Amino acid sequence: MNKRQSRLFAVVSTALAAVAFLGMTVDSHRQFDALTNAKNITPAVAHGKDVWHKYNCVNCHTLFGEGAYYAPDLTKIAQHRGEAYLHAYMQDPSKFYDETRHRRLMPKQNLAENEITDLIAFLDWVSKVDNQGWPPRPILVTGASIPGTDLTTEQQATKAEQGGSQPPGARPVGSGQDPIALGQSLFRSVAPACAACHSVAPGVNMAGPSLAGVATRAQQHIGTPDYKGQAKDAAGYIRESIEHPSAYVVPGAMYSANGQSFMPATYAKELNSEQIDQLVAYLATLK
Amino acid sequence: MRYRSQQVAYWYFAVAMLLFGLQIVFGLLSATKYLGPDPLLYVLPFDVTKVIHTNLLVVWVLTGFMGATYWMVPDESRTELYSVRLAYWQLALWAVMGVATIIGYLFRYGTGNKLLEQPLPSKLTVVVVMLMFLYNVGMTIRKAGRFTTSEGVLLIGLGMAAVLYLPALLEFENYTVAIFYRWWTIHLWVEGVWEMIQGGFLAYLLIRLSGADREVMEKWLYVIVGLVFIAGILGTAHHYYWVGVPHYWLPIGGFFSALEPVALIGMAMYAYGAIRRTGLAHPNTLALHWTIGSAVFTLFGAGVLGLAHTWPSVNKWTHGTLITAMHGHAAFFGAYAMIVMAMITYALPAMTPDRREEGSSLGYWAFWLQIGGMFGMTLSFATAGIGQVYLERILGLGYLDTQLKIQVHFLMLLATGGIFALGVGAFIWDFFRYRPRFEVIEESAVRAGAPAGAALTGASRIRAV
Structure with missing residues (x-):
């Protein structure tokens, strides 16, 4: 290759690339509005x-x-x-x-x-x-929990010694018939995903409070004078929180303002009653 | 120095050095903020230090390009510059614009558009300065009537850099469309026409330093330019993957980005081949270090580390993480900071005659501390970025928690950044410690393109003076 040919190579390859690029630019402009x-x-x-x-x-x-x-x-x-x-x-x-x-x-x-x-x-x-x-x-x-380690190994060991069950994150999700398993899967897959704001690891408060032990706390809240909702038991409280997030709000400026919870109030409409049942079944296991 | 007007280059280089020093100050400040908490949160928050850090880079590198061009064009065209006065006015306007823009950023006076933050008056000044510059250089060549290929590649690169700045002046209501055209400036600069500029300087330096045959060097320079543009123009697509463009940009971007290292491998082979074939005979071995270093570090930073994350199915996970910072730092340093320092190191002994032609030991310290420091910084960003991609993007940990888990890499970043800063400090000190004296050397003492053995040595220079 001599110098003239190498110059030709530079000019032609640049021109070809530029023409292709401009062509795709024109076509992209046709699609930008829709995209x-x-x-x-x-x-x-x-x-x-x-x-x-x-x-x-x-x-x-x-x-x-x-x-x-x-x-x-x-x-x-x-x-x-x-x-x-x-x-x-x-x-x-x-x-x-x-x-x-x-x-x-x-x-x-x-x-x-x-x-x-x-x-x-x-x-x-x-x-x-x-x-x-x-x-x-x-x-x-935010959200500090690595999947499968919703409890630390230390916490898991303590639980096992006390005869406790597997931590929620370590429990197998298997049977298509198990409402708890389906609820756990919904927890990560509904839109917006519950898991985007709520962790099930203890003490991990993201945009929403941690749901570790939510069933136990629900039982306690129902009994207090602060609680103004309709629920009679833990499952009812959880269902109410999903369908009407503002019925009872966890204290904190990052969770609510003027008595209105920041949690989307769209689940009652977006999910069918069976899905809500499954979510409640899953969350009620977080004792 | 063969032409009196080449002395304008010294003042461009001096301004570039000051801005380079300042860039590193703001870089270290930004790195410190990764460790936090930040006592300057309401005085000098991260967005301000970062914007100044990146803008100073662009300004000092362009100052260096302009100075190096004013040095190279008289040599290549064998004539004095068309107008020294215009060159100084250009520098003054450029420096005032640069400093005013940086001060403006301290008060949040900017457009908030990544890398194009310059407010409109600054942008218009950039255009005016570029026109002054191109006019001056163009008239010089016209007056001389001698136009070499290296010079041509350099000039087309500079001219295209000015043209491609024009999309930066446009406003778009649609953010996606704005991103689309922002990359016409940024990408086509750094992975297109700036590489032409680098190639032009590289050819000039290799011909002078190694005495390689001009015809051969310039022939391969064309091949490199062709390879740069085949891959570079369509490689723009790798910035388009996830911003709301049609799907076909993904395979196009993946394929042509993968080709981008080819031109850089070519460039490194070109530089290595030149010194291998002819032997190292020019006394300025420090300039040769910077020249070869630039070609090799470009291959590493721009080529290899760019390729590491431009394939769409990889970029899907790494996009918008510190992996990009890894590539950005190594690429800019290798391709542009180093080529400017190569030109400075080559030209400086002629403008500060008290200096040893072969470079001082401080000069070598500056070289190796910068290389080592930047390599360490690149590794720090890489390890932090890999950690971030795995924890945040793959395992799904929150951004803030992930950043806490990779703190140790930020410590390493700061330590290696400190080493790099020492190298920069040494380079700047070495630049300023000899007073400039502009003495014109007889034409007969230096002959362009002469065999390496006949290149200018310290002794012959003194005789010539």
Whole structure:
């Protein structure tokens, strides 16, 4: 190959690559509107994008996995957290996370009310963009439990000595007929997944409180004067909490505001009664 | 120095050095915040230190490119620069824009668009500066009427870099479309036209340092450029996988990204081959270290570590983790920081004649501390990133809990970052410790493309002066 031929190679290969690239760019433009639900880009969403830029969010967080790696990815955050939660969070993140524990904290941004609302609208739009199903499994903000180790080995040993049963995470999920097993599977698979906010490991409080021992606590709550709900037993309490999350709220600014729980109140509609029965059956085993 | 006007390069390099030092300060500050808690949470939060860290990188590397071009073009075209005054005005405008933009970031004055955070006035200044620069260089070559291939590749690279900055000036309402065009600037810069610029400098340095035959070197330079663009242009697709584009970008991105290392393997073989064939005869062995180092570290950082996570089924899990930081640090350092330091190290003895041509021992310390430090930082990001992918993406632990579990890698990052900073400090100190004296050497003492044995030695330089 002489110099003229090598120059020809450089020019032709660059030109071919550029033509192919531009062709796909044109075709992508034909599809962008459908893939991104462009019709849903309301003025609020557009303003929310400006808020996202104005506060330099992308230089700590990622969106579609792009940005900095100092804070959690927010691509699907609007599906993992309800609007009420996100609203309260953006007013003051320090109420939700402890810098001494996690070693980092989001500084309070002093956002105006409409900025918060529009930013949430933007994040909601982002969460619905058709992006080849990424991330392949939910990226959670917090949650310290590795699957199968919902109790530490030490705790499991203690339980075994006392003649206790296997911890929930170690119990086999097998029989298609077992409502408890089906409930446990629903716990991770309903939308939004219960497991996105609730751990079943003791002391692991995520966006929602840990459900370890929820059946025992339910029994105790029912008896107290604070409890204003209708439930008569632990199973009833759990069912009520799924269907009407605000009937009784666990104290804490990260769980509720003005007596309204941050937990989505959509399960009563989204799940059929059989599925709720299975979830209740599973959760009632967490004694 | 053969042409008086080449001295403008010194001042470009000096500005680049100061900004490089500042970049490392903000890098270390950002790394410290990974260990937390952060006492500067409300003074200088992470987003601000990070934005300054990355923007300073781009500004100092471009300053270095411009200085190196002003050094190289007179040599290649055998003429004085068209306008020294324009070059100084350009530097002043560029430096003022850079510093003002950085100060603006401290007050959150920026666009919040990753790597294109520069506010509109800064962006417009960048365009003006690029036009001044291209005009000056273009007129120099026109005046001389001598245009070499290395110079041509360099100039097309610089010109395309200016053109590809234009999409950065556009606003898009649809965030997905905005991302799509953001990569036209960022990706096509760093994995396209900047590699042309690197290739141009590399060819120039290899011809001068090893005395390799110009015809052969320039022929292969074209091949490298062709390979860079075949893979680089369509490789843009690896940034598109998960942002809301049609599915076909995935296989396209996977295939052409896998080809990207080919050009970089070519570049490393090209550099190694040049020194093997001709032997090391140029006295400036330190510049040769940086030159070969750049080609090899590019292959490692940009090529191998890029390939490690651009395949779609791998990227699905690693996307948006510290794996990207691993690749980014090694790639930018190898390809762009090192090639600028190679040009500086090559040009400096001619502008500061008290300096030994073959480089001081401090200069070698600077080289090896930077190489070692950056290698350690890359490993720290890699181990942290692998831990993060496994715990957070695969096992499903929360982001914050995962970050706590990989703290030890952040300690390692800070330690190796400290080593790297020492190397940078040594390089900067070595740069400034000799006063510049701009003496023009007789044409006969240096002959471009001469066999290696005839290259300029310390003794012949003194005779020539």
